[in-house]
Amino acid sequence: MAFNRTQRPYRGPRRTEREPLPNRVENTAVHSPTLVLFVLMATIGVLGYTWFLLNPDNRGDWLPYALVITAEFVLVTQALVSMWTILSGGRDPRDFSFHHAQERLFDGESVDEHNLEDHPQYWPMMLEEQPVGVDVFITVYGEPVEKIRKTVVAALAMRGEHTTWILDDGRSDVVRDLAEEVGARYVRRLSSNGAKAGNINHALTLSNGEYFAIFDADFVPEPEFLYETVPFFVDEKLAFVQTPQAYGNMHNLISRGAGFMQSVFYRFIQPGRNRFNAAFCVGTNVIFRRTAINDVGGMSTDSKSEDVWTSLRLHQAGWKSVYIAVTLATGDAPETIEDYTKQQLRWASGGFEILMQSNPLSPRVRLTADQRLQYFVTATHYLVGITPLLLLMVPPLEIYFDLRPVNLTVTWLTWALFYLGFYGLQILLAFNTMGSFRLETLVMATVSFPIYIRAFINVFAGREQKWHVTGGSAKRSSPFNFIIPQVLVFLFLVLTSIVGVYKDYMHQTLTLATGWNLTNTIVMGVFIIAALREPRAMRLAASRNEADARDAEEEREASSGRARLNPYFGRAEYLTVRPDAEPALAGRRADADIPTATATATATATDPTLTYPTRRSLK
Amino acid sequence: MTWSNRFRLLGGALFVLIIVAAATMVFTQREGQVASRTASFEAVSYSVGSDYAGTVTEQFVEEGAAVAKGDKLLSVQSATLLNALKSTQGVPENTAYIVADDGTLTLIATEPGILSKVEAQVGGFVGAGQTLATVERDESIFVLADFIIDPYNFTRIEDGARVEIVLPDHERIEATVAKKSVDTVDGNANVQLEVTSKEFIVGDMDGLVASGTPVTAILHLREEGPLAGIKDSLYRLLEQVGI
Numbered sequence: 001m002a003f004n005r006t007q008r009p010y011r012g013p014r015r016t017e018r019e020p021l022p023n024r025v026e027n028t029a030v031h032s033p034t035l036v037l038f039v040l041m042a043t044i045g046v047l048g049y050t051w052f053l054l055n056p057d058n059r060g061d062w063l064p065y066a067l068v069i070t071a072e073f074v075l076v077t078q079a080l081v082s083m084w085t086i087l088s089g090g091r092d093p094r095d096f097s098f099h100h101a102q103e104r105l106f107d108g109e110s111v112d113e114h115n116l117e118d119h120p121q122y123w124p125m126m127l128e129e130q131p132v133g134v135d136v137f138i139t140v141y142g143e144p145v146e147k148i149r150k151t152v153v154a155a156l157a158m159r160g161e162h163t164t165w166i167l168d169d170g171r172s173d174v175v176r177d178l179a180e181e182v183g184a185r186y187v188r189r190l191s192s193n194g195a196k197a198g199n200i201n202h203a204l205t206l207s208n209g210e211y212f213a214i215f216d217a218d219f220v221p222e223p224e225f226l227y228e229t230v231p232f233f234v235d236e237k238l239a240f241v242q243t244p245q246a247y248g249n250m251h252n253l254i255s256r257g258a259g260f261m262q263s264v265f266y267r268f269i270q271p272g273r274n275r276f277n278a279a280f281c282v283g284t285n286v287i288f289r290r291t292a293i294n295d296v297g298g299m300s301t302d303s304k305s306e307d308v309w310t311s312l313r314l315h316q317a318g319w320k321s322v323y324i325a326v327t328l329a330t331g332d333a334p335e336t337i338e339d340y341t342k343q344q345l346r347w348a349s350g351g352f353e354i355l356m357q358s359n360p361l362s363p364r365v366r367l368t369a370d371q372r373l374q375y376f377v378t379a380t381h382y383l384v385g386i387t388p389l390l391l392l393m394v395p396p397l398e399i400y401f402d403l404r405p406v407n408l409t410v411t412w413l414t415w416a417l418f419y420l421g422f423y424g425l426q427i428l429l430a431f432n433t434m435g436s437f438r439l440e441t442l443v444m445a446t447v448s449f450p451i452y453i454r455a456f457i458n459v460f461a462g463r464e465q466k467w468h469v470t471g472g473s474a475k476r477s478s479p480f481n482f483i484i485p486q487v488l489v490f491l492f493l494v495l496t497s498i499v500g501v502y503k504d505y506m507h508q509t510l511t512l513a514t515g516w517n518l519t520n521t522i523v524m525g526v527f528i529i530a531a532l533r534e535p536r537a538m539r540l541a542a543s544r545n546e547a548d549a550r551d552a553e554e555e556r557e558a559s560s561g562r563a564r565l566n567p568y569f570g571r572a573e574y575l576t577v578r579p580d581a582e583p584a585l586a587g588r589r590a591d592a593d594i595p596t597a598t599a600t601a602t603a604t605a606t607d608p609t610l611t612y613p614t615r616r617s618l619k
Numbered sequence: 620m621t622w623s624n625r626f627r628l629l630g631g632a633l634f635v636l637i638i639v640a641a642a643t644m645v646f647t648q649r650e651g652q653v654a655s656r657t658a659s660f661e662a663v664s665y666s667v668g669s670d671y672a673g674t675v676t677e678q679f680v681e682e683g684a685a686v687a688k689g690d691k692l693l694s695v696q697s698a699t700l701l702n703a704l705k706s707t708q709g710v711p712e713n714t715a716y717i718v719a720d721d722g723t724l725t726l727i728a729t730e731p732g733i734l735s736k737v738e739a740q741v742g743g744f745v746g747a748g749q750t751l752a753t754v755e756r757d758e759s760i761f762v763l764a765d766f767i768i769d770p771y772n773f774t775r776i777e778d779g780a781r782v783e784i785v786l787p788d789h790e791r792i793e794a795t796v797a798k799k800s801v802d803t804v805d806g807n808a809n810v811q812l813e814v815t816s817k818e819f820i821v822g823d824m825d826g827l828v829a830s831g832t833p834v835t836a837i838l839h840l841r842e843e844g845p846l847a848g849i850k851d852s853l854y855r856l857l858e859q860v861g862i
Contacts (some may be wrong), residue, residue: 396642400642400643400645400646401642401645401646401647401649402649476620477621478620479620480620480624480628481621481624484624484627484628484631486630487628487631487632488628488631488632488634488635491632491635491636492635492638495635495636495639496639499639499642499643499646503646503650507769507771508649508771508773604710
């Protein structure tokens, strides 16, 4: 197979096969001029509402007024900074050098030479004419094996040569067997200190690729992940490229609420932060430069939110980060109240920890002014989650004690005008940006305050969260173990609504307080109903999964005679099959057959008749 | 759900019930009463004056002191009076003053009370018919209170309704409605009540019971609705156990 330099380097599409990349649509909203208009309108609405609230003529009784002012101060501040960040984000991080590097990422010469056209997962990658080594870490900690299988198989099949590792902190033999079966490297630690960050740091001592990607066990990467991210690293100061967390399981209230709540963050806030060099890592769907991580002494293990802390350290050390709003991995949003509670508690604790332990506004912290502001907003963001409690308490104060946040002389119409100017335009903005306004988001945002309050208290009291759940062997505990405060608040709101309706009936007038309180009661009630239905839904899902797993097992057994993926490392197999390729590839990767005690997956069959699976069969 | 969490939930639910019950009590309490917009002590008083112009020669009672019926208050030496005495017409009888032959007129208290104000000075000249002093009648002090009451509550004001008078030092005096007058503003009743009580004794409560003292009047309305009975029996229970 002689290759002529003047000819086309290799056959087949060089860019992505999906043209245009459907995910690019996500980017277009950021660059929409209408978005700018809506953000400006919403900003005017916010300022109008602020003026209305602060106008001394409108002030009512001090207690509810203080509650409203405190809540709205947090909301308005966060809203203004968010909108400013969104407006700043109208710039594509892909510059000329990125496109140039992407164009020349795959080494067409050796692809052609070794007849790898049909096996994109073995295509060598080049940056600045230098070969690139990429490790892909899949962090596992007791996830169901079917879930892990999907992720690992997809990771192995990503376009571009890479080594896939399963980093199993769950010490599961089933996962080890899975690694052997699909041909990924398997690493098991003796201890599990440092949690996920410790797991990755440990893996970094075993691997030696210049770059490493991280996927949670439930985030299934797209084939284009490396193609879309690796070219950014032509910028030598770039530490990591983060891609969004997209969810494929938005089929109940919790997962939809949790998923949509974050979509604004991933579609608008993070792209905006590129402009400030303050886009931060979210722990999965991310690719790092090894030297950058070495520079800051590994992934940060001091905290449960290793991702934000690692980003903060990298930014402090002067490294750059890039976020692209292209979905390159799809995962699972938390589906149960337990998972949701734990996830939000972890994230909120991480945010408050930054504020406590490394206040971004402190002069000791080495950040640019832009980064300081963005990290400060991140650190205080979860205060927004606490504001619903303050606002929930306002109607009961009026019902029981006749205490009103605004002066009685303020008419309904005036109030509605300014209120809609704020919330109405926010909803309109949501419609414009997200295509719809999700009630699930409203529900989840309203009912989550106990989680954030707990996170706040934990961080400030410096204590570890312990759940009062016994019987750890039980797979699922009741969601009510996690939402006692919500149930009590719901009970309080129901009783208060009854008193409110009774009072209004006696006076033959309908008050705003009763209406508002009833709305809050219904929102809380929707959540409680979801909690009541959860155990049954989980049982159904579990039995479905078991059936799926059985089917998959049967299918595998039936197809065991068929071709299998290279069990150990693609290259080794490939060299065995095609000895003529050896000179071209020899010496490129020192780790081609890295022997470590922990990499327990062993090369099994080197059957000469083995054929590589096509991309289609990998799906 | 674990047992410890069940107990937590139960304890929390009890706590919520207690909070709601207490808040509802406060609410029904307030529903049964209206606080005044403005209220202050007022008193029925009478003015003392001379029908004859002259010079004030003597003041018998200090301002603020109590006077009995017939007590001397002020003396006025009047030439006009002397002329009148010498004239054939003479001077008509008057319960408010005593006339001496030398043209001295002595004002006396016609009702017991307090000499609340003296407007003349000894040695000063006073005109005929001018008010020289004011006496607040005993047991005439009352509270004049303004309320803004919605139409629903207006029907619940009973004759002789109970009113609590809260003094500036938070002492309370029980009183009842003596008289009410109403005009309607913006669909709400602007009610003016005269509130009286046997316990209004001028000078009591560190002198706070005196005309002009601002107070808060809390008007108790007729109990209505399903909660009224419950509240009454609860109060009876509390009284029985001695709280």
